Amino acid sequence: MKGNNILASIRFSLACIVMATAIGCATIPPAPAAPTCSEVCLHGKNLGCSWATATPNGASCVQVCDNAQRGPLPWLMSCAMQAETCEAADACNK
DSSP states (O other): OHHHHHHHHHHHHHHHHHHHHHHHHHTOOOOOOOOOHHHHHHHHHHHTOGGGSOOTTOOOHHHHHHHHHHSSSOOOHHHHHHOSSHHHHHHHTO
């Protein structure tokens, strides 16, 4: 009898671990993808922001953004994507 109780206890514990793992993993949502320079520039263009157009030297917004992302002061792209006005987007990077 004692052996059956131990086996039953082990089976129950294993079932609990499996259930907890399955439920725990199912509730973790995937992290949202970071916005790309293309997305930020399109958003800025849709808002009518001057920074979303090509520079006088012909560099596109995406090129400027890509360069900024590799520099010491990268654009805060998630903030810019949430902006509803050009002024709000500009404030993200000040």
